[in-house]
Amino acid sequence: MNHKPDYDVAVVGGGNAALCAAISARRAGARVIVLERAPRDFRGGNSRHTRNFRCLHTTPGQYLAGTYTEDEFLSDLRSVNGGAIDETLAQLAIQRSGTCPEWMAREGVRFQAALHGTLQLGRTNLFFLGGGKALMNSYYASAERLGIDVRYEADVSDLRLSGGRFESLDVQGGGRVTTIRAASVVIASGGFEANLDWLRQVWGNAADNFIVRGTPYNTGVPLKRMLDAGAQSVGEARECHAIAVDARAPRFDGGIVTRLDCLPFGIVVNALGQRFYDEGEDVWPKRYAIWGKLIARQPEQIAYSIIDAKSAYAFMPSVFPPIVANSIAELADVLTLPRAALEATVDAFNCAVRPGTLNLSTLDDCHTEGLNPNKTHWAQRLDTPPFWAYPLRPGITFTYLGLKIDERTRVLMSDGQPTANVYAAGEVMAGNILLRGYLAGFGMTIGTVFGRIAGEEAARHAT
Amino acid sequence: MLPDDLVRRGQHVLTVCNACRYCEQYCPVFPALEKRRTFEAVDLTYLANLCHNCGECLYACQFAPPHEFGINVPKVLAEVRTRSYESHAWPPTLGRAFRGDAFRTSLAALILVVLLLLLVSMARPEAVWSSDGSADFYGVIPHAAMVALFGAVSLFVLSALLISGWRFWRETGGGFVASSGRTWRAIRDALSLRHLHGSGLDCSSNLEVRLPWRRWFHHCTFYGFLLCMASTTVAAIYHSVFGWHAPYEYSSLPVLLGASGGFGLLVGPLGLAALRQTRDPSLSHEESGGLDTAFLGLLFLTSVTGLALLVLRHSALMGVLLVVHLAVVLVILLTLPYGKFVHALYRVLALFKYHRES
Numbered sequence: 001m002n003h004k005p006d007y008d009v010a011v012v013g014g015g016n017a018a019l020c021a022a023i024s025a026r027r028a029g030a031r032v033i034v035l036e037r038a039p040r041d042f043r044g045g046n047s048r049h050t051r052n053f054r055c056l057h058t059t060p061g062q063y064l065a066g067t068y069t070e071d072e073f074l075s076d077l078r079s080v081n082g083g084a085i086d087e088t089l090a091q092l093a094i095q096r097s098g099t100c101p102e103w104m105a106r107e108g109v110r111f112q113a114a115l116h117g118t119l120q121l122g123r124t125n126l127f128f129l130g131g132g133k134a135l136m137n138s139y140y141a142s143a144e145r146l147g148i149d150v151r152y153e154a155d156v157s158d159l160r161l162s163g164g165r166f167e168s169l170d171v172q173g174g175g176r177v178t179t180i181r182a183a184s185v186v187i188a189s190g191g192f193e194a195n196l197d198w199l200r201q202v203w204g205n206a207a208d209n210f211i212v213r214g215t216p217y218n219t220g221v222p223l224k225r226m227l228d229a230g231a232q233s234v235g236e237a238r239e240c241h242a243i244a245v246d247a248r249a250p251r252f253d254g255g256i257v258t259r260l261d262c263l264p265f266g267i268v269v270n271a272l273g274q275r276f277y278d279e280g281e282d283v284w285p286k287r288y289a290i291w292g293k294l295i296a297r298q299p300e301q302i303a304y305s306i307i308d309a310k311s312a313y314a315f316m317p318s319v320f321p322p323i324v325a326n327s328i329a330e331l332a333d334v335l336t337l338p339r340a341a342l343e344a345t346v347d348a349f350n351c352a353v354r355p356g357t358l359n360l361s362t363l364d365d366c367h368t369e370g371l372n373p374n375k376t377h378w379a380q381r382l383d384t385p386p387f388w389a390y391p392l393r394p395g396i397t398f399t400y401l402g403l404k405i406d407e408r409t410r411v412l413m414s415d416g417q418p419t420a421n422v423y424a425a426g427e428v429m430a431g432n433i434l435l436r437g438y439l440a441g442f443g444m445t446i447g448t449v450f451g452r453i454a455g456e457e458a459a460r461h462a463t
Numbered sequence: 464m465l466p467d468d469l470v471r472r473g474q475h476v477l478t479v480c481n482a483c484r485y486c487e488q489y490c491p492v493f494p495a496l497e498k499r500r501t502f503e504a505v506d507l508t509y510l511a512n513l514c515h516n517c518g519e520c521l522y523a524c525q526f527a528p529p530h531e532f533g534i535n536v537p538k539v540l541a542e543v544r545t546r547s548y549e550s551h552a553w554p555p556t557l558g559r560a561f562r563g564d565a566f567r568t569s570l571a572a573l574i575l576v577v578l579l580l581l582l583v584s585m586a587r588p589e590a591v592w593s594s595d596g597s598a599d600f601y602g603v604i605p606h607a608a609m610v611a612l613f614g615a616v617s618l619f620v621l622s623a624l625l626i627s628g629w630r631f632w633r634e635t636g637g638g639f640v641a642s643s644g645r646t647w648r649a650i651r652d653a654l655s656l657r658h659l660h661g662s663g664l665d666c667s668s669n670l671e672v673r674l675p676w677r678r679w680f681h682h683c684t685f686y687g688f689l690l691c692m693a694s695t696t697v698a699a700i701y702h703s704v705f706g707w708h709a710p711y712e713y714s715s716l717p718v719l720l721g722a723s724g725g726f727g728l729l730v731g732p733l734g735l736a737a738l739r740q741t742r743d744p745s746l747s748h749e750e751s752g753g754l755d756t757a758f759l760g761l762l763f764l765t766s767v768t769g770l771a772l773l774v775l776r777h778s779a780l781m782g783v784l785l786v787v788h789l790a791v792v793l794v795i796l797l798t799l800p801y802g803k804f805v806h807a808l809y810r811v812l813a814l815f816k817y818h819r820e821s
Contacts, residue, residue: 041529048525051485110663112488116497129662130523131485137522141671255525257482257532317500319482 007033007149008462009455010169010182012156012222014038015045016132017426017447017454018188019139023107024455025186026146029463033180034143035154035171037189037217042253043152044136045190046214046398046427046443049255051115051132052125053448054441056098063111065123070094073124080289080437089432092407093442096449101126103452108138117261117316120283120361125441132444156189159225164413165420183462184421186454187411188447191399191427192220193240194252199396202237209301211245213259213395216252223428226403231419232412235400235431241438242292244268245395246320247302257319260390263291264360264378265314266307267349268392270298273332273341275349280377283363289438292394303392304335306346309384314360322388331387350381398443402431409454421461423454465504465546469539473507476539479532486520489666490658491817492536493520498820509635511543512806512813515658517666518746528745541748548754548805551634553626561754561801569757569798573764576790576797583608584786591782598710598776603785606702616796623800628808637816649814653807656681669743680734684762685807687727691765694721710776721769728766732759758803761795 009025011018014036026032036043056073057064073094077085101111110129114122121127128135143150157177158170168181192198194216199207227233249258268279268291277294281287295303312322325331332342348371356366358380368374403411403424410418426447433446465473477496480486487493492514499506516537526532552558560568583604584591590602601609631637652658656678659666665673698717701707711717736759739747768788775784799805 041527112662115484115487116494117484129488130519131483131525133525134485134519134523137671250531253525253530255483256485257479257526313500316484317478317481319479 005181005183005462007031007180007182009033009184009186009458010035010180011186011188011455012159012169013045013186013188013190013426013428014043014150014152015188015190015426015447016047016050016136016139016444017428017451018045018186019136019143020448020451021186021188021423021425021455021458022143022148023139023146024452025459025462026143026148026455028456028459030459032459033149033151033182035156035169035180036150036152037155038152038215040152042215042217043140044133044215045218047136047447048133049131049214049253050128050135050441050444051256052118052121052127052441053100053104053444054097054124054439055101055126055445056094058098061101061126063113064126068124073097076124076439077433077442080439081435082437083435085435086432088407089405092453093433093446093449096453097445100445100448100452104135104448107142109135110138121440156222159185159187159222159229161226161229161419161422164230164417166422184423184458186409186451186458187222187226187403187422187424187428188426188451188454189222189428190215190218190220191240191402191430192223193218193396193399195219198224203296206296206301209393210242210296211247211249211254211258211393211395212252213243213245213249213254213397214252218398218427220399223402226411226422226424230413231422232404232414232416234402234404234429235435237399237401239400239431239434239436240292241289241397241400241434241443242296242394243289243397244291244295244303244305244392246318247391247393248320249393249395254395258395259288260305260318260392261315262307262311262318262388262390263305265311265380266305266382267345267375268303268305269337269342269345270303271300271337273337273339273345275345275371275373275375276303278373278376280367280375280379283361288440291392292396295392296394301394304337305390305392306331306382307388308380308382309386309388310380312388318390320390322390324386324388326385326387328382328387331389335389335391346382349375349379350383353379353381397438398427398430400431400434400436402427402429405429405432405450408457409450410457421458423458425450425454464550465507465543469542469546470504470507473511473539473543474502475532476534476536477502477507477510479526479534480536483526485525486523486536488662489519489523490515490517490661491814491821492540494821495817505635507540507543508547508631509813509816511540511547512631512809513817514540514544515656515666515810516541516544516746517659518668518670518743519662519666521743521746522667522670535745537746538748541746542750544806544809545748545750545754547631547809548801548803551627551631551809552801552805553623553630557623557801561798565753565757565798565802566760567753569761569794569802572797573761573790573794576793577787580604580786580790580793584782591786594779594781596777596779596781598781600709600776600781600785603782604789609789613793613796616793620796620799624805624808627800627805628812631809632812635813635816637812638819645818646815649811649818652814652818653811668738668741668746676734677738680731680738682731683727684731684735684759687724687731687766688762690720690724690727691769692724694718694724718773722773725766725770725773728762729770732763732766735759736763754803757798761791761798761802764791765795 008030352368526534
């Protein structure tokens with residue numbers, strides 16, 4: 001059994017990392033197939049919901065203000081992680097991120113200045129014109145021009161390895177199973193955030209109250225197959241990028257419009273009507289990514305952001321209307337929260353607010369004293385009706401449990417030895433660099449940088 | 464007025480857009496909607512007339528159908544736009560006549576006017592049916608009759624357009640004072656069709672298909688139309704000021720202007736009609752199709768009959784051609800305030816408003 005393989009490189013997945021790998025491999029001369037599980041209309045994985053890319057740059061550019069140095073980037077990354085990350089891979093991601101915009105532009109990607117309401121990212125993040133779906137459209141168009149085979153609704157159900165070497169994979173689709181042999185394979189199939197059973201194994205019944213912000217197609221099957229085949233895992237199964245989203249969001253694919261930017265403007269209470277975390281801890285969106293996991297730990301995984309009329313129009317509008325009431329008691333009734341508890345929480349908060357000068361663009365001196373927890377910035381009394389509330393749920397974006405890789409993106413087996421021809425890029429290996437926190441736009445950096453490396457390495461191995 | 468159901472659908476789409484904003488650098492619609500928190504019927508009307516109906520925001524949309532949010536900005540705004548033409552038309556009865564099937568209405572009007580003109584020229588049947596080769600236009604229809612008829616119709620049409628434009632401007636909260644810089648920017652945007660290539664490349668008409676043709680065919684149509692108007696105006700001045708009567712030489716200004724304008728009106732409408740066929744149908748609203756076809760068809764006919772009249776003015780066919788050409792021009796004039804032409808009026812007003820606001 002030593003047939004010539006069907007392809008030089010098989011890419012499992014159809015998002016940013018997958019297409020960067022496929023295009024790089026094809027440009028290096030390989031015959032490439034992309035196996036995208038979603039139908040064409042929903043192609044692109046979670047990348048279709050993204051909008052920017054965190055990027056090193058040492059001079060100001062057309063769309064990037066100022067500079068963003070390697071040191072600053074690395075220190076931002078360390079600060080959100082709060083622990084030891086793979087420094088070699090982290091530095092590789094950061095250094096190579098600076099070379100990506102030019103490469104992306106060559107593949108037809110267009111950029112734009114930072115969006116209104118996200119100006120704080122204008123120095124560190126490069127925005128895609130039209131967002132991530134437009135980016136993916138450019139990549140797919142480029143892939144078609146280059147002669148890459150793209151199969152949609154191609155569900156990779158099995159991956160066969162023998163002695164640390166990839167042999168073939170099975171694709172389910174249209175009611176039959178096809179076996180595809182390739183000289184090398186790139187796993188770029190994302191995390192397991194859309195696999196509700198797997199989430200339940202990790203989070204228990206709490207997972208039933210999670211909202212999956214992105215694609216329903218990321219069920220982590222290729223990741224699971226690789227772990228079963230003896231690949232070394234990286235990251236904790238509970239760790240993920242999760243934010244607070246509107247509880248009325250659809251179960252899957254609600255994307256950007258279900259996020260709420262109003263949390264720092266008021267208080268956040270749980271189902272008992274009590275505050276549970278400092279809403280003014282740090283500048284939004286730096287601390288934006290902690291709220292998903294905070295709410296996941298609250299009873300019934302629900303919380304409510306409450307603001308008053310002073311802040312009603314101070315934040316990005318949300319897709320769902322606020323729940324409005326003329327008094328805190330009335331609001332408690334509408335939200336079915338214990339009325340006395342909510343009133344007590346708001347009264348205690350209002351009494352604890354110290355006078356200060358509100359400044360939303362910096363860590364100002366408006367804070368509370370004597371509460372547990374205190375609100376350390378932007379604390380304003382909730383005293384001007386009508387009062388607005390938004391119900392919040394944990395909105396899971398992607399999981400960090402993944403495949404351990406080396407700097408050539410080769411997947412490592414549990415004995416620490418690299419596989420001969422299995423490469424990984426994107427969410428499926430993000431856990432090498434992200435332990436717990438998240439930096440806006442860094443997922444796309446990981447996907448682009450390691451996608452390109454994986455494509456080049458896979459092509460070099462195959463051809 | 465916009466139907467409630469359409470207002471609700473428009474509000475849904477724009478609310479999602481306002482919470483997303485990924486498209487804000489494609490065209491003015493998005494920065495304009497970001498200035499609003501809620502969307503009333505008047506906001507929809509304004510934004511719909513600001514939209515140039517390209518496809519960028521549909522293809523870039525993570526919530527486009529078949530996503531359950533079903534966001535399709537170009538389509539819902541096309542529907543609002545078509546409705547807004549009808550609801551601002553004056554007198555309203557004539558606006559309603561164009562609803563649904565502008566094509567058939569235009570055709571009926573055309574036949575009616577041809578018959579009418581033939582009836583008028585029956586006073587001198589030999590001048591109509593067997594012209595003597597002298598190209599004596601006024602022998603077919605006397606100059607005074609022509610001036611009276613077209614003068615009266617033009618006056619009516621101009622009033623109807625002014626009233627429609629005023630109603631639109633008042634409803635969308637236009638206001639009066641605008642700096643000359645902003646006014647100029649709006650005019651520049653309209654004349655250059657800036658927002659069909661505003662983000663550096665031509666806007667898409669299908670997924671990842673970006674071609675300049677829609678813009679160029681529109682330029683042919685619009686500037687062709689202007690040249691024809693200029694030709695008529697120059698001819699009117701020749702006649703009344705200098706006493707130089709038609710027919711004019713091929714090398715004369717009215718003929719040069721009219722012939723080049725006529726050429727634009729051959730190429731432009733044909734090209735635009737052809738592009739409609741290849742365009743992604745999910746970008747358009749069905750009812751606006753009839754409006755487009757009727758207007759393009761009439762423009763094309765104006766040009767064909769006008770050029771035929773120019774070439775055959777010394778033949779026996781001149782009388783019939785003149786009657787038909789004048790009929791077409793009369794119908795196009797009469798339908799200006801109710802057909803697709805008004806998009807130009809409301810687009811320019813919407814651009815004025817946009818630049819005033821920004």
